Amino acid sequence: MQALLDQVGMRLVAHVGSLGDQPASDVADAAKLARALVRPAPEAPGDIDALLSLLFDRVIPKSYNAAGPGYLAYVPGGGLFVSALAQLIAAGVNRYTGLWGPAPLMVQLETNVVRWFCDLVGYPATAMGVLCSGGSLANFSAVVVARRARLGDAFQNGVLYCSDQAHHSVAKAALLAGFAERQVRHVTSDACQRLPVARLRERVQADRAAGQQPFLVVASAGTTNTGAVDDLAALAEMCAQERLWLHVDAAYGGFFMLTERGCARLQGLERADSISLDPHKGLFLPFGTGCLLVRDGVLLRRAHAVQADYLPAPADVDEFVDFADLGPELSRPSRGLAVWLPIELYGWAAFRRALDEKLDLAAQAAEALRAVPAIELVAEPQLSIVAFRLRTPTLDAAAADNANRAWLARVNARGRVFLSGTMLNGRFVLRLCVLSFRTHAERVLQAIEDLRATLPEATQS
Numbered sequence: 001m002q003a004l005l006d007q008v009g010m011r012l013v014a015h016v017g018s019l020g021d022q023p024a025s026d027v028a029d030a031a032k033l034a035r036a037l038v039r040p041a042p043e044a045p046g047d048i049d050a051l052l053s054l055l056f057d058r059v060i061p062k063s064y065n066a067a068g069p070g071y072l073a074y075v076p077g078g079g080l081f082v083s084a085l086a087q088l089i090a091a092g093v094n095r096y097t098g099l100w101g102p103a104p105l106m107v108q109l110e111t112n113v114v115r116w117f118c119d120l121v122g123y124p125a126t127a128m129g130v131l132c133s134g135g136s137l138a139n140f141s142a143v144v145v146a147r148r149a150r151l152g153d154a155f156q157n158g159v160l161y162c163s164d165q166a167h168h169s170v171a172k173a174a175l176l177a178g179f180a181e182r183q184v185r186h187v188t189s190d191a192c193q194r195l196p197v198a199r200l201r202e203r204v205q206a207d208r209a210a211g212q213q214p215f216l217v218v219a220s221a222g223t224t225n226t227g228a229v230d231d232l233a234a235l236a237e238m239c240a241q242e243r244l245w246l247h248v249d250a251a252y253g254g255f256f257m258l259t260e261r262g263c264a265r266l267q268g269l270e271r272a273d274s275i276s277l278d279p280h281k282g283l284f285l286p287f288g289t290g291c292l293l294v295r296d297g298v299l300l301r302r303a304h305a306v307q308a309d310y311l312p313a314p315a316d317v318d319e320f321v322d323f324a325d326l327g328p329e330l331s332r333p334s335r336g337l338a339v340w341l342p343i344e345l346y347g348w349a350a351f352r353r354a355l356d357e358k359l360d361l362a363a364q365a366a367e368a369l370r371a372v373p374a375i376e377l378v379a380e381p382q383l384s385i386v387a388f389r390l391r392t393p394t395l396d397a398a399a400a401d402n403a404n405r406a407w408l409a410r411v412n413a414r415g416r417v418f419l420s421g422t423m424l425n426g427r428f429v430l431r432l433c434v435l436s437f438r439t440h441a442e443r444v445l446q447a448i449e450d451l452r453a454t455l456p457e458a459t460q461s
């Protein structure tokens, strides 16, 4: 075991130590190389050194460097090394945390983490939550809780609402929770990509007048496209008046609550009935940790608890929890340690500083881009995403989109940063999302340099 740990440790430390020097992405010839890996399961044992070489020299480098400082695409996180070590410990000791009885103190550490998150969003002592695999699963369970709490068993006429900027996992959650596509309303967002409260209320009232049962609004606290934050306070007010469940998808934006600016932008979050968070984004954990919080925790348990004769005696629910009663899983990884160790080790202050830095960096990137005449900002950062495109007054929509796609490809081909694009109001735009704890000012400057250096020749400034 010690020898294996040493071998793996050497490789891993060398890899993580050189993340900043590795290309921001390299997936050239991916299909060919992937096909070359196909082989039947071996009957005979393999050689650990050869297998680690295969992994670290051939397999891992062929990827987007999602852990590196140049990853400014989609929603980064980075993957704290200490959290990876906590995952190793959790898997190494392999305790059973689906229920309280088999590992009550491990469960308590995870319960502490959930309580810290509840405190962060301003939830009362009656709130409960559960760590799951990611934001998608958190959104799924949220829809199930809202359905059970507000519609009961007959939900054929139930209608749920989100903006056209909501993450696609919301529509997927609705489908998985038993709703047909016709029961999901995507309300057109406003000029700042926010859910327009007045328009939403009209839709709700019209649906109700037509015999439907509006029951749930899913708001975004940081959309994936542009980081737009819906007016949570106004939505909470409206949902209270219309007797709707308010779920806030804060998978990307939630942990900005650690910062003053985040608290101001997410004002009203504490009034939501439920909240999705993604520690593998805003807390920089390795992939595999999401979280659902429910303000009235009893409703979370009521939506998920099912008993069985062969299980250990249930926990005393007034004081402790069986996580299996709060989500779809029974056997599960002990997710709490991966959150608990970094927070205990570094303290909230370190996360607060890192997230404040990301807000600053996005604002600086927006300012630098605004100063380039050939570039048009299409979404100012509300959190740490800025969306922009080329000014193309002489091109039609299709040609402009192509020019922007080609520009994105040229930037990414330089290998220092990796950006992604999206569609906004039917047009292709580039977006830069700063969230990794490994991304600092120097790398954002490189992004700006590379964006300028790869402008179409006619527009170079």
Ligand SMILES: *Cc1c(COP(=O)(O)O)cnc(C)c1O
Binding pocket: 075, 133, 134, 135, 136, 137, 139, 167, 169, 220, 222, 223, 224, 249, 250, 251, 252, 278, 290
């Ligand atoms: C990332 C994201 C999700 C999905 O979370 P996963 O962890 O990828 O499952 C949902 N909503 C928003 C706003 C996100 O940014």
